[in-house]
Amino acid sequence: MQFEVTEEYLDKISVEIRSNDIKSLEKRLKKLYPADIAGILNELKPEEGKKLYNFLDDKIAADSLIEMEEDKREQLLASLTSEQIADHIDHLPSDEAADVIQELPDNVQDEVLRELEKDDAAQASDIVDLLKYDENSAGGLMQKELVKVNKNLNMIECVRELRKHADHIEDVYAVFAVDDADRLVGVITLKKVLTSSLKAKISDVYDPEVISVKSNMDAEAVAQLMEKYNLVFVAVVDELGKLVGRINIDDVVDVIRKEETEDLQKMAAVQVLEESYMSTSYFQMLKKRAGWLVVLFVGESFTATAMGFFENNIAKAVVLSLFVPLIISSGGNTGSQASSLIIRALALGEVSVKEWWKILSREIWIGLSLGLILGLIGFIRVAVWSAFVDVYGPHWLMVGLTVGISLIGVVVWGNLMGSLFPILLKRAGMDPAAASAPFVATLVDVTGLIIYFTVAAVLLRGILL
């Protein structure tokens, strides 16, 4: 079922494009959905892509355009005239049309809107209206196209209204009932329309328990709400409760993907990318990555300071330095596990900040158990090595104990830091995902060294130190 753009496929279609083989192209394109054509346009060389694009019907062209990768779309749009763009986006739902317009340079935006106004003033004014909303709000997600009826009419008029508008509107799942002031009062699903008597009054049919969102609601909150209540669409109302648009689930799926990508990037100590990996320019990428790396580097440079304090001990017992990476990384790894688990659980609403004590009392025991496991393995490693090679000297037993006990301490500490940090960030109104694995590891590295060298100072005093 899934169509895939293979090298061979691209080669064939390129040949057909270059040789103007319209018959073969037509046959080929007839079998494809806009998302598939977009996949091809993403891969073709710009001039070939442009030729193929111009060959498409306006409607198919527009639907394919919206499915393309952002940078490829921008490239293609730059090669079109404002008139062409206007013709195409006239076939798009208002939200997608507004998305395309938003990507254009300011002067082209104005030109395209002026062109569009000549052909379809309603669409132009819908787009201008949508452009006012914040991208990351319900208003930025919604489309203006919907079917609504006055609650005082009856079902015949509802069906008439549907028949009048449905052809120009994609994905209609319901009719919204409004009062005389255009305020949303209820919803009638198409299933309900089909199973109700035509003579019934709309006020007897509509479901008043309609879920709606304010146009300024945060896009992620809209996604969570639609997910929670399993909604396929949601009505958008303004401050006065007037119906201004609707949001479909497919737009929200994109929000979920974007939200997850952002969390993941934050958790890897990368500033959120505005575009896809390949579309992000070299300098953008450098900027997004260098910032956090430098912060982490400065934080981590305290390890050099911490170790400086113990330089004399290291000079006396060089063997201590050998275990530094092993011990601090164990704390960091445990902390990464904890922070990732808690960040995710917070994001999915599985745990709340209020439950911090429940989380903590759980993680203390988990950390202790993990610490004991790693501590034991660490001790055994030193013991076994010492049995074969005289690498840790005559005091291998005490060295082994130092390593083992330090591991327990560092792992418990790392686990606590990892689980606490996301909660503290959330409590402070910040994004828990900023408690990235590298961030937690850096924090644990500095403190882990202090734990290690303190344990060593106590256990090895009079022996090696």
Next chain:
Amino acid sequence: MQFEVTEEYLDKISVEIRSNDIKSLEKRLKKLYPADIAGILNELKPEEGKKLYNFLDDKIAADSLIEMEEDKREQLLASLTSEQIADHIDHLPSDEAADVIQELPDNVQDEVLRELEKDDAAQASDIVDLLKYDENSAGGLMQKELVKVNKNLNMIECVRELRKHADHIEDVYAVFAVDDADRLVGVITLKKVLTSSLKAKISDVYDPEVISVKSNMDAEAVAQLMEKYNLVFVAVVDELGKLVGRINIDDVVDVIRKEETEDLQKMAAVQVLEESYMSTSYFQMLKKRAGWLVVLFVGESFTATAMGFFENNIAKAVVLSLFVPLIISSGGNTGSQASSLIIRALALGEVSVKEWWKILSREIWIGLSLGLILGLIGFIRVAVWSAFVDVYGPHWLMVGLTVGISLIGVVVWGNLMGSLFPILLKRAGMDPAAASAPFVATLVDVTGLIIYFTVAAVLLRGILL
């Protein structure tokens, strides 16, 4: 709009439950959606939850049950009789009913199914059929309830069929057209039903370009397909093309969330949890975390071996040991960034394995730039410190150069490993997300030490070594 279960709310409703204040409870519950009631049931003490649950209508009870957290639901189910469970799940769509049944102990499953068969043999056989499919396949996601019509009929019969079945089926968006052998041939959306003439033949109305999936298709692939083509529902067919069920977008949103959670856990070197954070038992959690931690520990213990080789150099120049954590963690952090970015880009289909060379040639330059930035800061740090404190001795310049140059090498190397590993894993047919940040960091730690001490051996020969 969003309903939230606050402490106060819980206190109030507990009092009402304990005092059997049916009037207040009724008033309270009338305003709530099943997902909200589930939120309350999740938080109440088991015995209070059970009382509240028993107070609900069967339909509301069932819809709330399915929205509860898994462990809380299991607790509640364990307190119900098989007859009660059967009565409730009879009100659920077949897929949700099968999900509930699957959570029950084997002997209870049989009892519930026998009870259900007495009341609703069709539902019981639908469930038994659904239980055959793999949870992570299209068959495991689909529901059996749908409206279908023979393509040789006309639209009047289509509407009749809809009216007959629609009341028992939630979320109907379309009617499927099938041939005499029950093979899927097309689809008619409800919008199309409403805008077509009743006299039209179904074969003239249906859209033959219906997208369907095989019942054994992987659930994640179904999610990707529905996302790509912006589908609200998709038909499921068997090997012979016969229509066996349909999948709705809201089930797929759960798949997307689950998939992202799994990726995130893998990326934090945690084995995928089967349940939510809080529902995972202490021993389960320990098992899921200890495995990878031990593997990483064993891998990281090679750092001790590597440093062992350079023990004499460390003894001669203890100052070298001070920078070990700083240098290796910089490589690890850079590698984590790269691996997370590439894992995500692969998961979203933004890049493919074929493009490995494009990715690599990009990341070499990014790594070099990041290395230069960190190397420079590292050098400056040593230089500035040396100006104020005599911590790095008279040869601070060469120490600074050693640190700076090592940082460049380690960061470039870490970035390459981080970007290559996910691609190699994917190429080998494995999950790229297994190239977790801790895994990449461990790899880079061992090699990073070798880079550092080799640079030191070259630059500091005859000076400190």
